[in-house]
Every structure is written in C-alpha cells, then in structure tokens.
Amino acid sequence: MAYFDAASTEPLHPAAKAAFLSTLDEGWGDPARGYHDGRRARMLLDAARETVASVLGTRPDEVSFTTSGTQAVQLGILGVLAGRRRVGAHLVLGAVEHSSVLHTADSHAARSEQRGATAEITRTGVDRTGRLDVSAFASALRSDTALACVQSANHEVGTVQPIAEVAAACRAAGVPLLVDAAQSVGRLPVPDGWSVLTASAHKWGGPAGVGLLVVRKGTRYVSALPYDEREARRVPGFENVPAIVAAAVALGAASTESAEEDARLSGLIDRIRARVRETVPDVEVVGDPIDRLPHIVTFSCLYVDGEALLAELDRAGFAVSSGSSCTSSTLTPSHVLEAMGVLSQGNIRVSLPRGTPEAEVDRFLALLPGLVARLRAVVAQPAAAPAAVAAEEGAVVDALGRRCPIPVIELAKRILDVEEGAAVTVLSDDEASALDIPAWCEMTGHEFVRAEPRERGSAYVVRRRS
Amino acid sequence: MAYFDAASTEPLHPAAKAAFLSTLDEGWGDPARGYHDGRRARMLLDAARETVASVLGTRPDEVSFTTSGTQAVQLGILGVLAGRRRVGAHLVLGAVEHSSVLHTADSHAARSEQRGATAEITRTGVDRTGRLDVSAFASALRSDTALACVQSANHEVGTVQPIAEVAAACRAAGVPLLVDAAQSVGRLPVPDGWSVLTASAHKWGGPAGVGLLVVRKGTRYVSALPYDEREARRVPGFENVPAIVAAAVALGAASTESAEEDARLSGLIDRIRARVRETVPDVEVVGDPIDRLPHIVTFSCLYVDGEALLAELDRAGFAVSSGSSCTSSTLTPSHVLEAMGVLSQGNIRVSLPRGTPEAEVDRFLALLPGLVARLRAVVAQPAAAPAAVAAEEGAVVDALGRRCPIPVIELAKRILDVEEGAAVTVLSDDEASALDIPAWCEMTGHEFVRAEPRERGSAYVVRRRS
Structure with missing residues (x-):
C-alpha cells in the first residue's frame, strides 16, 4: 500500500x-x-x-x-x-x-x-x-x-x-x-x-x-x-x-530531519503538480505552487466521480483523500475548495509521509492518466431524461436528481450543440453544482451568467464563449 | 519496587x-x-x-x-x-x-x-x-x-x-x-x-x-x-x-481472569486488614470489611505524619497513596474520609494490582509496625510552647501553627495529666484537626464536647472518659 x-x-x-x-x-x-x-x-x-x-x-x-x-x-x-x-x-x-x-x-x-x-x-x-x-x-x-x-x-x-x-x-x-x-x-x-x-x-x-x-x-x-x-x-x-x-x-x-526530507518531499510534490497537468486533461491543480507545505498537493479532475476515483486508487494500492462532495457523508463539497472558488469534482489530495519512496510517486503518476480516462468513459453516458423544461436561456440540461459529476458532464456535452454566444441552462439540485459549474466555466473559458434558485434546486446559466 | x-x-x-x-x-x-x-x-x-x-x-x-x-x-x-x-x-x-x-x-x-x-x-x-x-x-x-x-x-x-x-x-x-x-x-x-x-x-x-x-x-x-x-x-x-x-x-x-485473581487479592486484603489491626497500635482500618472491592484497603495511624509515612514506605520500596492532608497540596484531608467521619492522619491506601506476590504483602506487613513506631518516636516530642492561654475548659494545648499529626499527639499526652471527667482544650488552625480530633475521641473513648471557631483556628474541647 x-x-x-x-x-x-x-x-x-x-x-x-x-x-x-x-x-x-x-x-x-x-x-x-x-x-x-x-x-x-x-x-x-x-x-x-x-x-x-x-x-x-x-x-x-x-x-x-x-x-x-x-x-x-x-x-x-x-x-x-x-x-x-x-x-x-x-x-x-x-x-x-x-x-x-x-x-x-x-x-x-x-x-x-x-x-x-x-x-x-x-x-x-x-x-x-x-x-x-x-x-x-x-x-x-x-x-x-x-x-x-x-x-x-x-x-x-x-x-x-x-x-x-x-x-x-x-x-x-x-x-x-x-x-x-x-x-x-x-x-x-x-x-x-x-x-x-x-x-x-x-x-x-x-x-x-x-x-x-x-x-x-x-x-x-x-x-x-x-x-x-x-x-x-x-x-x-x-x-x-x-x-x-x-x-x-x-x-x-x-524537526532535526525536516530540512532535508521536506526538501525531497517538496520536489516530489513539484513533480506531481507538473506531471498531472501534463498528463491528465481537464485537471485543475490548486493551492499555492511555491509558498506551500512541503508534502501536500490537491487537484480536481473534471467529469470524474470522486468516490469512484478514490475506490480505484485504493484498489491499485494508493491511499489518498478527497474534498469532493461525492465522497463525504454531508453531500457538500469541501468548504476549503468552496471558499477558494475552485473545482471540487474528482478531487484528490496527495499528502506524502516522510520516507515516501520516489518510485511510489512515479507509479502513481504513471497510473493516474489511464485511470481518470477509464472513469470518464464509464460515467460519460447521456442523461437519462432529455431536457423537458422550456426556458428562455437557450438549451436546457435537466440534471435534477443526478449527483456530481453528472451535471457538469451533461453541460460540457450540451454546450457543444449551441452556437458561440448562445446559452445553456443546467437544472441541478446537487449542492456541488453551485461550486463546480462556475469553476468549470473558469477552467474552460465559457461565461458563467448566473445561478437562480428554483422550486427544486437551481438553474445555472452558462454562455458558450469558444 | x-x-x-x-x-x-x-x-x-x-x-x-x-x-x-x-x-x-x-x-x-x-x-x-x-x-x-x-x-x-x-x-x-x-x-x-x-x-x-x-x-x-x-x-x-x-x-x-x-x-x-x-x-x-x-x-x-x-x-x-x-x-x-x-x-x-x-x-x-x-x-x-x-x-x-x-x-x-x-x-x-x-x-x-x-x-x-x-x-x-x-x-x-x-x-x-x-x-x-x-x-x-x-x-x-x-x-x-x-x-x-x-x-x-x-x-x-x-x-x-x-x-x-x-x-x-x-x-x-x-x-x-x-x-x-x-x-x-x-x-x-x-x-x-x-x-x-x-x-x-x-x-x-x-x-x-x-x-x-x-x-x-x-x-x-x-x-x-x-x-x-x-x-x-x-x-x-x-x-x-x-x-x-x-x-x-x-x-x-x-473479566475472564477476575474471579480467580480477585479472590486471591481479596484474601490478601483480608490479611492486611487483620494483621494491621493486630500489629499496629492506635490504628483505624476503615471501609466495609466484606462488601468491598477485592483489591483496596485503607487504614489510618494515629500520631503519624502521613507524608513521612509515605516517604519511609517509598524508601523501603513500597508505592502506596494517602488521603492525609499532610500529603496533599490543598492542606485539607480527603473528602471521603471526612464524609465518613473517620481519622485521616497517618492514612495509607493499599490497592493491589493483579499478580501482586503474596510475599510482597507479607514483607509490607512485617515492615509496617516498626516503621510506624519509629515515626511516632520521632514526632512525639513535647510541644514547643506550653499552654499560654487561660480557658474555662480545663487544660489548654496551644497547637496553633502546628500541622497534623502534632495537635492530636499533644492532646493525647495532655489528657493523661487531667482527672477523669475533666476537659482539655486544643487550639488548632490545622484543618485536619476538625476531622481528626473527633475521630481520635471515637477511637479512644474520650468525649468530644465541641469545636468552636476562634479568631485564629478553632478550640476543640475534649473530656477525659477513661
């Protein structure tokens, strides 16, 4: 392990x-x-x-x-x-x-x-x-x-x-x-x-x-x-x-060992920060890259179910934690990621104990891209119900009753069907959407117009910008 | 130890x-x-x-x-x-x-x-x-x-x-x-x-x-x-x-071992209860002799400084505790002994851990009488100041400023100087006296008449009854 x-x-x-x-x-x-x-x-x-x-x-x-x-x-x-x-x-x-x-x-x-x-x-x-x-x-x-x-x-x-x-x-x-x-x-x-x-x-x-x-x-x-x-x-x-x-x-x-060992761990964290960005598409690596603890890094993978990601990593012999709402008993995403306004879906925190072998980090980095890709392939199925609600704001994705990461995945698919400048409205009652839809816009360059409460959940209006 | x-x-x-x-x-x-x-x-x-x-x-x-x-x-x-x-x-x-x-x-x-x-x-x-x-x-x-x-x-x-x-x-x-x-x-x-x-x-x-x-x-x-x-x-x-x-x-x-081991420890406690009474004069063994925990016994030795007793036992290789005021940082005797109305001076609690060898208990019992006698010999010196205050209640022992067990020791000496039916009054500002003078009367058969507060400490009036 x-x-x-x-x-x-x-x-x-x-x-x-x-x-x-x-x-x-x-x-x-x-x-x-x-x-x-x-x-x-x-x-x-x-x-x-x-x-x-x-x-x-x-x-x-x-x-x-x-x-x-x-x-x-x-x-x-x-x-x-x-x-x-x-x-x-x-x-x-x-x-x-x-x-x-x-x-x-x-x-x-x-x-x-x-x-x-x-x-x-x-x-x-x-x-x-x-x-x-x-x-x-x-x-x-x-x-x-x-x-x-x-x-x-x-x-x-x-x-x-x-x-x-x-x-x-x-x-x-x-x-x-x-x-x-x-x-x-x-x-x-x-x-x-x-x-x-x-x-x-x-x-x-x-x-x-x-x-x-x-x-x-x-x-x-x-x-x-x-x-x-x-x-x-x-x-x-x-x-x-x-x-x-x-x-x-x-x-x-x-405290006597920390200078040397922490420098080594910090180098491994730098390697994770860089390699994850290079090898995993649609990932957001968060936290200060320089002025940070030597042993911690967090990143979030779009369109991935955090719970499934933890379970797959566990099966592959890696123990990590997550701030995704999908893995928490409260159904709300990490208040830290929320306060930062960054993506919470498919979130992974890696924190290396002292003595972590470099080879373990490399094995993790080699495994991760394929694992994320497989999970995305499994989860990226069409929404069960087609958009059933009329709206002024362009196409509607009805993701009511569906949990993270589905609402964002459906939004990402539907946005490709509309013209640049046109809107897509996502109906969602998953609390994670309030954080993840704006964060997805920030990452992808689309415009987050507004969120408004509805009788059930909220409507999130997004305008295509590329 | x-x-x-x-x-x-x-x-x-x-x-x-x-x-x-x-x-x-x-x-x-x-x-x-x-x-x-x-x-x-x-x-x-x-x-x-x-x-x-x-x-x-x-x-x-x-x-x-x-x-x-x-x-x-x-x-x-x-x-x-x-x-x-x-x-x-x-x-x-x-x-x-x-x-x-x-x-x-x-x-x-x-x-x-x-x-x-x-x-x-x-x-x-x-x-x-x-x-x-x-x-x-x-x-x-x-x-x-x-x-x-x-x-x-x-x-x-x-x-x-x-x-x-x-x-x-x-x-x-x-x-x-x-x-x-x-x-x-x-x-x-x-x-x-x-x-x-x-x-x-x-x-x-x-x-x-x-x-x-x-x-x-x-x-x-x-x-x-x-x-x-x-x-x-x-x-x-x-x-x-x-x-x-x-x-x-x-x-x-x-809990699986307790029946057998606790019966053995309880037998050792019975031995301590009996032998201490036989071999140490002026001792009060307290607590219920039958309906009790298997491993605990407490007794108090008149005219002995609890602190000195603990120290001597420690030097001889025995770790015990005490409810005497002399050994506490608060200067008040154990609230348990106080609520029971029993003597607190020279108090020792013996509580046997599982596996206590019988020979250790016997060594303790062999040592204790001589040790108590030596401590009594050391402490039983005449009071520094003779009675200096006149009082209606017979002879006066001025033990102001003196700590347990001195007030009781002085009382025990002075009572022998008066006729049966005559009184001795002890002036004491040690909190332990309020508990120990009545307890001493209970043990020795003298009559505890009353305690009354004075400007400094209290006056304890005792009538000789034997």
Missing part, C-alpha cells in the same frame, strides 16, 4: 515507537504521586514538555498536552473567549480553517444565543490559492473582538498562511491570535506573534492521543472545562505519559 | 501490551477513511467496541471511547444536564464521589449562576464505612432533578455502593442515573438500572488515554462540546485506535 494521506495521519516515527515502548515500561505511573514510579513518570513528562517547548521556542510552563488536536482547538478557543468575556464575544476566522475551528465557533455562537447574548462570527475570505486576504482580516478586527484564529497552513491545499502579517494586524488591534498549526508543526517554523498555538502529534509522526495547547504568558485564559489539577489546570484527566513522550521524541526527530 | 497503588493506575496487562504493539503497526490509519488502512483501523475499532459492550452487557452503539475517565465523567454529566435542561438543573450526588464528579457539579453550579439561573447540588451522606445512605439519596430526588450520580464502589476505601437500590429509587423518581464505575469495571459486574456509565481503562489494566462513556438508548443527551463526527458525535477528536484496542483486550482479559 502506498500511503499518501499524511495530512490525515502520519505513520508513527520509528524513534517515537521505540520511545513509546520503553515509556510503557517505565513511565506508566501516576505523575501526581510522590513515590518512585510516580516521580519517574513526572520526570519523563517534564522532559517531554521541555523538548516540545524548545522546538517551538516557548517556555515549558506555557505548553499543555491535550488528548487531540481537536481538543486543543476547542479548549484554546473557548478558553480565550471565556477569559475575554468582558471585552466582547466577536470572533474572527479565516474561511478555510479546519472544521474543528469552525465547529467551535458555531458552538460559541449557539451558546451565546442560548444565554440571550449575541456572538458575531466573521469569516474572512481567501484568494484562489487559498491564501487569507490579510487586509480583509485586519478590517474585521474590532474593539469587541475577543479572539482571531488562523491556521498556519491549509490542510487541504497546502497553502501557507501569512501569519506574520496577520499577527501584526492583531497586535495593532490588541486582539489575541490563535494559530492552528496542526499541519505545519515539525515541518515549518511558526512565525512569532501568536497568543495561543494548537497542534496535533499524529500529524508530525507522534502517536494518536496527544495534542498541544500552548498559551503564552499574559494571555487571559479561563478553562472551559470543570476544574482538574492536571496539566496546569488546562487539560483534565490522567496524563498519557507514554504517548506524550513518544510525541515529543517524534517532534524532536521531525 | 512493590507497587500497591493500583487504584491510581494499574500496570498495563501483558495481553494489552501485545495488542497495543500490533495495533500501532496495523491500526494507525484514520478510521474515517475508506481506503485499506482506514478500513482496517475502523474494523479494529468496531471489534474493540463490541468486546467492551459484551463485557458490560450493553449495545455496541451505546459505547463511546473517551480520552480519560475524567473526560467520560465530565461529558456524561454535562451531556445529560444539557439534554434535560427543561426538566431542571438539580443534581444529586453521593458525598464520597470521585473529585471529577464533584468538580463537574461545581462547574455546573457556577455556569448556571453566570446565566442567572440556579443549579442546586445535593450531596447526600454516607455511613462510617463509606456506604451511601440510600433513603437520604432517594429523598433528595425531586421533580426538577436532572441527574443523579453514584460511584459503583469507593476509590479510597473500597466500599461497594448499593447501586441496585439507588437505581430503583431513580427509576421510581424518573431520574436518570450516572454510575461512575471507574474502580469496578473489569473487577465486579455493574448492577443494571443506570442510564450512563463511565469508566477508565488504566484502572483495569488498559493503557492511559482511554475512558468509557456508555449512554443507554433513550437517555436524553446533548453533547457539551462543539460538534465533531467522531465517536457518534459524543467525543471529539481523532480516535486513538491502538490504545482503544489495547483497552478492550485488557478488559476482556481482566
């Missing part, structure tokens, strides 16, 4: 595994106890905290270990919101943050409403590479803004965010900044200027069950959970010392 | 360790993904859930894995409170619950107050063995009671709680019951009748980082944390599959 989904979880670093095993034997005691086994666990925990602090350039007493990156995000956001309740309840986020950040913001808004208060959430936009619009972000900061949250780099498309500029804007506005560094810790240094930093060990080669919540001295913070003495009263529950030690060892190893 | 602190954390079961190692290799993938490595992790997670459900006699879809027993307690209590908000905010607890339960109740009360609502908490008492007063508990249930919480067995003294009777009272009152089964799961079956059950894997020989939150179908439950798709939306964050698999294997092993 060629595992290309490191952005979901990176396999355990060998040094971390060795540390894990020895700490299961030596560090299982309760670090709150004063006897020999407890003191030994405490020493191991303290040493792990110092390792992490040293890699991040913080003080050890600013570092708390959580039980996941998600918990770190939830506690970090809710803790600063509680600490700054008197300032206000306004929260500013980037539009392409991780779902854990978005859900915590939603929860904050819902709870404020329950209390009869209002908690406005401002989500500021990104450009077509997924990079935050810093001036929009800076303008969103207000005197009642309790917290601003930005990821260090995007988890789906790899684009690195302008943290230094965002931090400067936050400092000027007197607003604390939480940086969700889940995708970059152990790979890239985090620029200074944050008040809270969160991360997740299994993304850098540590084990599952460990996250980081780093709260800078001077940040007003009130724990959102019931009182507990563990982890400086920030994270309740018995400390998982063996996993924490393994996480720290993996972080130390990753 | 003879490790006698299994109630804090039980060493990893050998079968669990083997399962942990193999699942680190095979179950590290993201169980939410559809490719091979993800499906394998999902299958391992599902199998672990079925094992746990089968041991507990529940449905697999009622079982969620948390990241600690503390998290299970917090989510369980807050989730039912949120689900039954319309019924009321009243919460009923036993007085000797684990601190995680008490702190969650405090947090509920504080938050309700912040919202301008009131959330009354009723803590009902226990007898001198630590057993819940069922009729007091039943009378505390009201029409606005959102939840009742009771432990299956006490973590400090081992007494098993009358869960079946409590459950019947809750059923009659239409109040859901949360059972904190952290100390008993894997050792004793949990009686039926609960709505929510919580537990902690590292107490039954599983690894740190795994707790159980079991919510019966039909229980109104609203997650207290922001939305996340993991663990049936009950527990946010990436599932720690290797640790969960190890926890399930340990539970399966513990």
Whole structure:
C-alpha cells in the first residue's frame, strides 16, 4: 500500500515507537504521586514538555498536552473567549480553517444565543490559492473582538498562511491570535506573534492521543472545562505519559530531519503538480505552487466521480483523500475548495509521509492518466431524461436528481450543440453544482451568467464563449 | 519496587501490551477513511467496541471511547444536564464521589449562576464505612432533578455502593442515573438500572488515554462540546485506535481472569486488614470489611505524619497513596474520609494490582509496625510552647501553627495529666484537626464536647472518659 494521506495521519516515527515502548515500561505511573514510579513518570513528562517547548521556542510552563488536536482547538478557543468575556464575544476566522475551528465557533455562537447574548462570527475570505486576504482580516478586527484564529497552513491545499502579517494586524488591534498549526508543526517554523498555538502529534509522526495547547504568558485564559489539577489546570484527566513522550521524541526527530526530507518531499510534490497537468486533461491543480507545505498537493479532475476515483486508487494500492462532495457523508463539497472558488469534482489530495519512496510517486503518476480516462468513459453516458423544461436561456440540461459529476458532464456535452454566444441552462439540485459549474466555466473559458434558485434546486446559466 | 497503588493506575496487562504493539503497526490509519488502512483501523475499532459492550452487557452503539475517565465523567454529566435542561438543573450526588464528579457539579453550579439561573447540588451522606445512605439519596430526588450520580464502589476505601437500590429509587423518581464505575469495571459486574456509565481503562489494566462513556438508548443527551463526527458525535477528536484496542483486550482479559485473581487479592486484603489491626497500635482500618472491592484497603495511624509515612514506605520500596492532608497540596484531608467521619492522619491506601506476590504483602506487613513506631518516636516530642492561654475548659494545648499529626499527639499526652471527667482544650488552625480530633475521641473513648471557631483556628474541647 502506498500511503499518501499524511495530512490525515502520519505513520508513527520509528524513534517515537521505540520511545513509546520503553515509556510503557517505565513511565506508566501516576505523575501526581510522590513515590518512585510516580516521580519517574513526572520526570519523563517534564522532559517531554521541555523538548516540545524548545522546538517551538516557548517556555515549558506555557505548553499543555491535550488528548487531540481537536481538543486543543476547542479548549484554546473557548478558553480565550471565556477569559475575554468582558471585552466582547466577536470572533474572527479565516474561511478555510479546519472544521474543528469552525465547529467551535458555531458552538460559541449557539451558546451565546442560548444565554440571550449575541456572538458575531466573521469569516474572512481567501484568494484562489487559498491564501487569507490579510487586509480583509485586519478590517474585521474590532474593539469587541475577543479572539482571531488562523491556521498556519491549509490542510487541504497546502497553502501557507501569512501569519506574520496577520499577527501584526492583531497586535495593532490588541486582539489575541490563535494559530492552528496542526499541519505545519515539525515541518515549518511558526512565525512569532501568536497568543495561543494548537497542534496535533499524529500529524508530525507522534502517536494518536496527544495534542498541544500552548498559551503564552499574559494571555487571559479561563478553562472551559470543570476544574482538574492536571496539566496546569488546562487539560483534565490522567496524563498519557507514554504517548506524550513518544510525541515529543517524534517532534524532536521531525524537526532535526525536516530540512532535508521536506526538501525531497517538496520536489516530489513539484513533480506531481507538473506531471498531472501534463498528463491528465481537464485537471485543475490548486493551492499555492511555491509558498506551500512541503508534502501536500490537491487537484480536481473534471467529469470524474470522486468516490469512484478514490475506490480505484485504493484498489491499485494508493491511499489518498478527497474534498469532493461525492465522497463525504454531508453531500457538500469541501468548504476549503468552496471558499477558494475552485473545482471540487474528482478531487484528490496527495499528502506524502516522510520516507515516501520516489518510485511510489512515479507509479502513481504513471497510473493516474489511464485511470481518470477509464472513469470518464464509464460515467460519460447521456442523461437519462432529455431536457423537458422550456426556458428562455437557450438549451436546457435537466440534471435534477443526478449527483456530481453528472451535471457538469451533461453541460460540457450540451454546450457543444449551441452556437458561440448562445446559452445553456443546467437544472441541478446537487449542492456541488453551485461550486463546480462556475469553476468549470473558469477552467474552460465559457461565461458563467448566473445561478437562480428554483422550486427544486437551481438553474445555472452558462454562455458558450469558444 | 512493590507497587500497591493500583487504584491510581494499574500496570498495563501483558495481553494489552501485545495488542497495543500490533495495533500501532496495523491500526494507525484514520478510521474515517475508506481506503485499506482506514478500513482496517475502523474494523479494529468496531471489534474493540463490541468486546467492551459484551463485557458490560450493553449495545455496541451505546459505547463511546473517551480520552480519560475524567473526560467520560465530565461529558456524561454535562451531556445529560444539557439534554434535560427543561426538566431542571438539580443534581444529586453521593458525598464520597470521585473529585471529577464533584468538580463537574461545581462547574455546573457556577455556569448556571453566570446565566442567572440556579443549579442546586445535593450531596447526600454516607455511613462510617463509606456506604451511601440510600433513603437520604432517594429523598433528595425531586421533580426538577436532572441527574443523579453514584460511584459503583469507593476509590479510597473500597466500599461497594448499593447501586441496585439507588437505581430503583431513580427509576421510581424518573431520574436518570450516572454510575461512575471507574474502580469496578473489569473487577465486579455493574448492577443494571443506570442510564450512563463511565469508566477508565488504566484502572483495569488498559493503557492511559482511554475512558468509557456508555449512554443507554433513550437517555436524553446533548453533547457539551462543539460538534465533531467522531465517536457518534459524543467525543471529539481523532480516535486513538491502538490504545482503544489495547483497552478492550485488557478488559476482556481482566473479566475472564477476575474471579480467580480477585479472590486471591481479596484474601490478601483480608490479611492486611487483620494483621494491621493486630500489629499496629492506635490504628483505624476503615471501609466495609466484606462488601468491598477485592483489591483496596485503607487504614489510618494515629500520631503519624502521613507524608513521612509515605516517604519511609517509598524508601523501603513500597508505592502506596494517602488521603492525609499532610500529603496533599490543598492542606485539607480527603473528602471521603471526612464524609465518613473517620481519622485521616497517618492514612495509607493499599490497592493491589493483579499478580501482586503474596510475599510482597507479607514483607509490607512485617515492615509496617516498626516503621510506624519509629515515626511516632520521632514526632512525639513535647510541644514547643506550653499552654499560654487561660480557658474555662480545663487544660489548654496551644497547637496553633502546628500541622497534623502534632495537635492530636499533644492532646493525647495532655489528657493523661487531667482527672477523669475533666476537659482539655486544643487550639488548632490545622484543618485536619476538625476531622481528626473527633475521630481520635471515637477511637479512644474520650468525649468530644465541641469545636468552636476562634479568631485564629478553632478550640476543640475534649473530656477525659477513661
């Protein structure tokens, strides 16, 4: 199996595994106890905290270990919101943050409403590479803004965010900044200027069950959970010392190895970006090509069912993920691709774990074009029902009840039947169409005229321009 | 090192360790993904859930894995409170619950107050063995009671709680019951009748980082944390599959081995209970001698500094814990011993992990009497200042500024100087005196007349009765 989904979880670093095993034997005691086994666990925990602090350039007493990156995000956001309740309840986020950040913001808004208060959430936009619009972000900061949250780099498309500029804007506005560094810790240094930093060990080669919540001295913070003495009263529950030690060892190893290995992975990603464009027709490779994480690339293949693409790649021995709506239980495409305004159909994210053999990448690149072509051949059948609805806007494609990628495929076929300058209207009730039809126009040079809601779904009007 | 602190954390079961190692290799993938490595992790997670459900006699879809027993307690209590908000905010607890339960109740009360609502908490008492007063508990249930919480067995003294009777009272009152089964799961079956059950894997020989939150179908439950798709939306964050698999294997092993091994451990605990009473003067062995956990016993040694006792035992190679105030950072004695009204000074909890060799217990029993005698000899020096304050109540012992066990030691010396029927008054500002002076009277047969607050500390009046 060629595992290309490191952005979901990176396999355990060998040094971390060795540390894990020895700490299961030596560090299982309760670090709150004063006897020999407890003191030994405490020493191991303290040493792990110092390792992490040293890699991040913080003080050890600013570092708390959580039980996941998600918990770190939830506690970090809710803790600063509680600490700054008197300032206000306004929260500013980037539009392409991780779902854990978005859900915590939603929860904050819902709870404020329950209390009869209002908690406005401002989500500021990104450009077509997924990079935050810093001036929009800076303008969103207000005197009642309790917290601003930005990821260090995007988890789906790899684009690195302008943290230094965002931090400067936050400092000027007197607003604390939480940086969700889940995708970059152990790979890239985090620029200074944050008040809270969160991360997740299994993304850098540590084990599952460990996250980081780093709260800078001077940040007003009130724990959102019931009182507990563990982890400086920030994270309740018995400390998982063996996993924490393994996480720290993996972080130390990753950060010493990262320069060389990340350069190698980045070269492989460059190769994927270039070769996919050359060998797969109708593909959109997204994300910033230069200022990006070393190990992630995302591209979308027109006229392909994402679910089928994942399944075929799995059969061929490749593990990748997708932001296509066809592969998600929610039927909506990735909010990241949506905010960027890029195609979501037939989407594939490749994220290379450390040590990925070059030959595996080449095997993937050799396989992909034929696989995409076969899937397109299977799916590109005529729509079952001919256009049955009259419309002023030229030919009508009735794709009601049909799922991505069918509406776009039918549009692509029908547009060839009309004169240049004439319109085709697609009726679709698949949520992905709202994103994918404009993105298809952008890619193919046709004009996207408008979308208008209908009793069932929407009508998408497109004018032929070539 | 003879490790006698299994109630804090039980060493990893050998079968669990083997399962942990193999699942680190095979179950590290993201169980939410559809490719091979993800499906394998999902299958391992599902199998672990079925094992746990089968041991507990529940449905697999009622079982969620948390990241600690503390998290299970917090989510369980807050989730039912949120689900039954319309019924009321009243919460009923036993007085000797684990601190995680008490702190969650405090947090509920504080938050309700912040919202301008009131959330009354009723803590009902226990007898001198630590057993819940069922009729007091039943009378505390009201029409606005959102939840009742009771432990299956006490973590400090081992007494098993009358869960079946409590459950019947809750059923009659239409109040859901949360059972904190952290100390008993894997050792004793949990009686039926609960709505929510919580537990902690590292107490039954599983690894740190795994707790159980079991919510019966039909229980109104609203997650207290922001939305996340993991663990049936009950527990946010990436599932720690290797640790969960190890926890399930340990539970399966513990429950098949428990009958024989627990009978053996229970015999060793009986031996400790009997021999400590025979060989250590002025000792109080507490907790129910019969209806108790198989592996826990607690006793308190008069006139001994608990901190020094722990340190001496550690030097001699024994790891035990203590509920004495002298060993805690809070300067207050264990709330469990306090609610029971028993002595807290010189307190030791012995909790035997599975496989404890009989010879280690015998070595402990051989060592203890001499060690206690030596500590008493060291500490039993005359008070620095003679009684300097006049009082109507006979002789005065001025122990202001002196810490446990000194006030009781001075009282024990001074009482011999007065006639039978005459009084001695102890002035003390050590919080432990409020518990330990009445407990000393109970043990020695002298009469505890009263305690009254003074400008500094309190005056405790005792009448000589032998």
